[in-house]
Amino acid sequence: MGSMTVDDGKLKALLKQALIELLEEKNELLYEAIAEVVEDIGLAKAIKEGEAGPLVSRERVFEVLERES
Numbered sequence: 001m002g003s004m005t006v007d008d009g010k011l012k013a014l015l016k017q018a019l020i021e022l023l024e025e026k027n028e029l030l031y032e033a034i035a036e037v038v039e040d041i042g043l044a045k046a047i048k049e050g051e052a053g054p055l056v057s058r059e060r061v062f063e064v065l066e067r068e069s
Contacts, residue, residue, distance in 0.1 A: 006014070023030055
């Protein structure tokens with residue numbers, strides 16, 4: 001198998017073009033990825049806020065869940 005050499009400038013241009021094509025052709029994929037990140041950030045924030053709050057019994061949690069469903 002032969003070896004191939006690509007200079008940094010050409011590699012950067014190729015990667016940039018590939019990224020542009022990906023964004024143009026697969027924008028729903030990008031949207032889903034960003035939505036996932038936003039959800040994860042929200043979940044992490046909720047967990048931190050919950051850790052700072054008072055403890056609640058397991059029974060109380062299930063009471064609220066049953067009422068909501």
